[in-house]
Amino acid sequence: MSGAPLHDEVRFWRDKALPGVEARSSTYTSNAFRTHTHRACLVSLVDNGRTRFTLEGQTRIVQAGQMAVIEAGRPHSCNPVSGSGFSYRVLAVSPGWLAGAAQEAQRPPRFASPVLDDPELFAAWAELHAAFVQCAPATDKEALLMACLRELLARHAAPCAAAERTASPAVEAARRHMTDNAGARAPLDELARAAGLSPHHFLRVFKAETGLPPHAFQIQQAIEHAKTLLAEGAPISQAALDAGFADQSHFSRLFRAFTGATPGQYLSGGAQGREPASRT
Numbered sequence: 001m002s003g004a005p006l007h008d009e010v011r012f013w014r015d016k017a018l019p020g021v022e023a024r025s026s027t028y029t030s031n032a033f034r035t036h037t038h039r040a041c042l043v044s045l046v047d048n049g050r051t052r053f054t055l056e057g058q059t060r061i062v063q064a065g066q067m068a069v070i071e072a073g074r075p076h077s078c079n080p081v082s083g084s085g086f087s088y089r090v091l092a093v094s095p096g097w098l099a100g101a102a103q104e105a106q107r108p109p110r111f112a113s114p115v116l117d118d119p120e121l122f123a124a125w126a127e128l129h130a131a132f133v134q135c136a137p138a139t140d141k142e143a144l145l146m147a148c149l150r151e152l153l154a155r156h157a158a159p160c161a162a163a164e165r166t167a168s169p170a171v172e173a174a175r176r177h178m179t180d181n182a183g184a185r186a187p188l189d190e191l192a193r194a195a196g197l198s199p200h201h202f203l204r205v206f207k208a209e210t211g212l213p214p215h216a217f218q219i220q221q222a223i224e225h226a227k228t229l230l231a232e233g234a235p236i237s238q239a240a241l242d243a244g245f246a247d248q249s250h251f252s253r254l255f256r257a258f259t260g261a262t263p264g265q266y267l268s269g270g271a272q273g274r275e276p277a278s279r280t
Contacts, residue, residue: 009025009026009027009087010024010025010026010027010260010261010262010265011024011025011026011265011268011269012024012261012265012266012268012269013132013133013135013269014132014231014269015132015135015138015141017138018138018141018142018145019094020040020093020094020096020097021091021092021093021094021097021141021145022040022091022092022231022269023089023090023091023092023128023129023132023133024089024090024091024092024269025087025088025089025090025129025133026087026088026090026260026261027048027085027086027087028079028080028085028086028260029080029084029085030079030080030085033077033078033079033257033258033260034077034257034258035054035075035076035077035211035212035216036075036076036077036220036258036259037072037073037074037075037076037210037211037212037217037220038070038072038073038092038224039072039073039094039095039224040072040092040093040094040095041069041070041071041072041092041093041094041095041098041109042068042069042070042090042091042092042093043067043068043069043090043091043093043125043148043152044062044067044068044069044070044078044088044089044090045067045088045089045090045122045125045126045129046062046063046064046065046066046067046068046086046087046088047064047087047088047089048064048085048086048087049064049080049081049084049085049086049087050062050063050064050080050081050084050086051068051078051079051080051081051086051088052078052079052080052081052082053068053076053077053078053114053115054076054077054078055070055074055075055076055114056074056075056076056211057211060114060115061081062078062115064086065117065119065122066115066116066117066122067115067116067117067118067121067122067125068114068115068116069111069114069116069152069156070114071109071110071111072094072095073210074211075210075211075212089126089129091125091128091129091132091145091148093145093149095109097145097149098149101146101149101150101153102153102157104150105149105150105153105154105157107153107154107157108157108158109153109157110157110158111152111156111157111158112156112157112158112159113156116156118155118156121148121151121152121155121156124144124147124148124151125148125152127144128141128144128145128148131144167209167210168205168209170195170196170197170202170205171195171205171206171209171210173194173195173196174191174192174194174195174202174206174214175210175217176194177190177191177194178191178214178217178218178221179221183222183225183242183243183244184244185215185218185219185222185244186218188202188203188214188215191206191214202214219254219258220258222243222244222245223243223254223255223258223259225242225243226239226240226242226243226245226251226255226263227259227266229242229243230263230266230267231266231269233267236248236252236263236264236267239263240252240263251263
């Protein structure tokens with residue numbers, strides 16, 4: 001895949017008073033995403049068309065009026081069904097917000113199914129998305145967010161016995177090493193040493209547990225690091241360098257492939273409450 005198609009309709013909204021929360025609106029008519037992960041939990045609202053949604057190797061079709069919930073760190077892709085397009089809205093919510101709501105609701109922050117048919121809940125999350133688009137006061141957005149999270153957990157949280165998914169200590173050690181060094185690309189033997197495994201065994205175990213090979217996971221971490229910098233207002237050139245990309249055009253291609261948007265489109269979503277940064 002050469003990268004996501006450019007669409008003027010790809011938009012982002014963030015509020016610096018609500019760190020770790022982001023709204024997005026997108027339309028795609030051709031494949032836009034390779035398999036990737038997020039540090040946040042995603043709640044997607046499909047408005048038009050159908051998307052082929054693949055999560056950890058299992059493919060589902062999500063139609064207009066349905067929701068998709070993707071927990072943080074779970075490998076997935078979502079692209080239009082062949083011959084069609086789709087439009088959707090997304091709320092990305094950091095694990096901290098979800099954990100707080102889960103503790104309050106006394107429900108685990110895990111979900112029994114990633115695809116939801118729940119028109120009432122769909123409408124509630126659509127109202128939250130609209131609050132970001134309309135630049136509603138942060139207090140209003142936060143109240144809507146917590147109400148949406150409580151309802152999502154109350155209606156669709158997984159049973160406690162099925163909620164836990166833990167990685168092996170070896171994979172966790174390698175993931176920490178990569179996350180802590182997001183601006184570098186550690187070679188396979190270095191990652192294997194961090195995990196305490198042989199390179200061949202590490203490669204097999206890591207992909208089996210995370211759904212991504214180590215190299216792709218490292219690029220994903222670098223892109224996530226760049227997203228954090230852009231959300232804070234860093235210029236694109238600086239975000240690229242700090243994330244370990246010497247070639248800005250290469251950075252832009254990979255950013256599009258993993259996020260379905262250009263760095264400039266992502267940067268523009270942080271304009272609420274601050275002066276826009278330079279795009280260069």
